[in-house]
Amino acid sequence: MRDVRMGRRVFLGVVGAGVAGLFAGSRLSRAASPIGSVVPNALHDLVPDGWRIYSVNPPWPRFDPATYRLTVAGAVENQLSLTWDEVMALPQDTQTTDFHCVTGWTVGNVHWTGVRLQHLWDMAKPTAEAKYANFISMEQPYVDTLSFKQTLLPQVMLGHSMDGQPLTRAHGAPMRLVIPEMYGYKNVKWLTRIDLVPTLNAGFWEQRGYDVDAWVGRSNGY
């Protein structure tokens, strides 16, 4: 009878497949991302739907439509403090874009409804000093920043509805910054305040070594 060293072949096969996956996986995960979008809504909370919920200071902020304000301040002629009804009365846009996380996961074809920042700037009238926008979360101390020009990219919006439903608490209710060209950490959740400022302030993750311009596929070592 011939003995075969099969255990080590299986062992090495598993390890080899895993290591190969590390390098081939980003293509695979993009191919697999539509799987998440066919999961029925009722199941979204029970099974992984492609999203991972990250937060930095639990518990998650709670949205109260009665007391919520969206503040726009800093280098503006008119400081704004909008109630939730006033935000919803602004012109609304929709878009379907992919969401990429810097840790390597992607959710494809996310359907967003929200408000373009141009409508806020029309009301607040930024001054010449307004070179950067700090997006401040109700989850302290989370903040991230875009250049004023980046806030006007065509797919940037303040999203309050995702895949046809109001944004859930996990996803940053009532509203998050959506900038699909950049990784998720720029897409500030639980947004409550925007400060326009003359100089760049490092955002939460930028203070921890991540790139300021978090272009998908062209930053953070990708």
Place this chain on the structure above:
Amino acid sequence: MDAPTATEQTAYVRRFSPTERSLHWLLAGTFFAMLVTGLILYLPSLAQVAADRQLWKSIHLGAAIAFWGGTLLLLVSAPGELQRTARELDSFDEDDRRWLRWAVRRGGTEPPQGRFNAGQKLNSALIAGLMVVFTISGTLMYLQETDASFRGTSAILVHDVAMYVAVPIVLGHLYLALVHPSTRHSLRGMALGTVRRDWARRHHPKWEREL
């Protein structure tokens, strides 16, 4: 069926050494600690219940360190012993290959097996490989957080897929060890070290003969 005599029923033989059992229970304990904390970090519904990511992450990483630290300690404390076990698990003879075919088809009589049957050998090789994959991808995930040069690999995807492969294997293992009537006696061997001689003769005759 060969009806065991009264003396055989009470006769026990040692199947697993204290070192082997320690390694098994170290893996079992740390695996489930990592599974539970990992699912909390992974599933949106659980993230809501337990939002303190830092705490779960620390337990998850702590369990991984405990697993490898403990494994190293066992390797050092009983030199050669686990290596001998690994050689035993590694080696598949003709009966093992026939046993695998038999296990798939469930036809005919069970080919005789040694101390480990071919399924147990396969299980240990798969789980050992998966633990290495978990460790490599998990280490990369940890490094990616603070160092951009480790980003760009699909560590998170590999870690997820490894979980989807490992969990059904472990559930099957639990079924055979806890539920299935003819195999669950083996739990005694892993818990106390010994199994009934008549059970060993039925399930692991090539090993039992040599005792």
